[in-house]
Amino acid sequence: MFEFSEYYEASSLDEATEFLAKNPRAKIIAGGSDILVEIREHPMPDSALVGIGRLNELKAISIDSEGTLSIGSMTTFEQLEKNELIMKYVPMLGESGGTIGGPQLRRVATLGGNICNGAVSADTATSLFDFNTRLVLENSGGRRIVDIKDFYLGPGKTDIKQNEVLTRFLISRADYEGFFGCYIKFSRRKALDIANLGCAVICRIKEGCFSEIRISLGVAAPTPIRCTTAEKFARGLEITEENMENIGKKALEDARPRDSWRASRAFREQLIQVSTHRALREAVSKAGGMQNG
Amino acid sequence: MGDKLRRIELTVNGRKKEIEVDVRESLLDLIRNRLELTGAKRGCEVGECGACTVLVNGEAVDSCIYLAVWADGKEVVTVEGLAKDGKLTDMQQAFVDEGAVQCGFCTPGLVMSATALESRNEKLSKDDIKRELSGHLCRCTGYHQISKAVEKVIDSE
Numbered sequence: 194m195f196e197f198s199e200y201y202e203a204s205s206l207d208e209a210t211e212f213l214a215k216n217p218r219a220k221i222i223a224g225g226s227d228i229l230v231e232i233r234e235h236p237m238p239d240s241a242l243v244g245i246g247r248l249n250e251l252k253a254i255s256i257d258s259e260g261t262l263s264i265g266s267m268t269t270f271e272q273l274e275k276n277e278l279i280m281k282y283v284p285m286l287g288e289s290g291g292t293i294g295g296p297q298l299r300r301v302a303t304l305g306g307n308i309c310n311g312a313v314s315a316d317t318a319t320s321l322f323d324f325n326t327r328l329v330l331e332n333s334g335g336r337r338i339v340d341i342k343d344f345y346l347g348p349g350k351t352d353i354k355q356n357e358v359l360t361r362f363l364i365s366r367a368d369y370e371g372f373f374g375c376y377i378k379f380s381r382r383k384a385l386d387i388a389n390l391g392c393a394v395i396c397r398i399k400e401g402c403f404s405e406i407r408i409s410l411g412v413a414a415p416t417p418i419r420c421t422t423a424e425k426f427a428r429g430l431e432i433t434e435e436n437m438e439n440i441g442k443k444a445l446e447d448a449r450p451r452d453s454w455r456a457s458r459a460f461r462e463q464l465i466q467v468s469t470h471r472a473l474r475e476a477v478s479k480a481g482g483m484q485n486g
Numbered sequence: 487m488g489d490k491l492r493r494i495e496l497t498v499n500g501r502k503k504e505i506e507v508d509v510r511e512s513l514l515d516l517i518r519n520r521l522e523l524t525g526a527k528r529g530c531e532v533g534e535c536g537a538c539t540v541l542v543n544g545e546a547v548d549s550c551i552y553l554a555v556w557a558d559g560k561e562v563v564t565v566e567g568l569a570k571d572g573k574l575t576d577m578q579q580a581f582v583d584e585g586a587v588q589c590g591f592c593t594p595g596l597v598m599s600a601t602a603l604e605s606r607n608e609k610l611s612k613d614d615i616k617r618e619l620s621g622h623l624c625r626c627t628g629y630h631q632i633s634k635a636v637e638k639v640i641d642s643e
Binding site: 202226246 | 490547617620
């Protein structure tokens, strides 16, 4: 049995936010694959769990007339991988979700949970960073919208308040149109493993040059990061193996990898350089891109 | 709302059941402790090994991190619900014939995932099959015979 105090199944968003506000120790449970595992390790006998699995409005994926994608926070990774809008406009996001755990896990685990858990290794975080995703956080009083880059406060800490529910992710057309991307998850196993390094790259190509690239790294700093130095460096560069390798090296300048039992700093630095290079190469080939040398 | 006990209704291996569960129980706790169906195993209890896999509404899930109350109104199938009148299903028989069972601890979970996969009636490559079984760990067989057993049944359709 799990050690928590009680379970409350919300039948509306208002019910969920009100319960959370009235019970300061209560926590949201989405798919449960993070929080229930956490409870095994660190029991929460004083915390109630608020189930949001019945809130259908959190499961919808849609696009509006301006091309803004809205992705419900309770979307599972299985749904994300198969959804037509995701596959058409932001396939890298679906693919990154597809690297998580195994099929059983992907059936219950959610995009919202992956982000709110705040782990720097979250496989979908780097894709969301590349797409300049905005998060819609709702409480009984109203809502606020936060850029994903401002949502991560530190290792395992996010800017969600006690009385809030993350309801949707928004991606604007300008942030996905014309981009081709690749997510590389470096881990020892091909499934049921956590990333030692996550690298998500998207690029736009014009006349054999990078007109814009975006590089996000997971497990290379206390939070997921965008490699803005490398992105600036890459703008306008001709697409060659040598340039892509150099962009990989530049990505190091934004990262702050550390020594840990999982990997040494030296190894992480190599992973950052090589993964960025490989992800770029793959993104370029998806764009049908031109490569010289 | 503050109660720890809740009444749920679910179908288990084709039979309707009404049970009182503790809200803190997992579906695995419910299946093994209350229903005494011990085919699903406690492997890691953190959703990393697949030994506890059962079908909920036809789909394979890790029952160790699935709350029992979530099964309310759903159809659950465990390995005990597969064989009919003592006759193994094609998938179960394939596991036996291909030497895919050694200690047997991972077997019920794998058979459930493989059974769900078969019922999709999709054309699948060897890589597709491997990916669909990647939520399971096996310490004994080296996986090869397991893949062969599943390919044997799914390819033959």
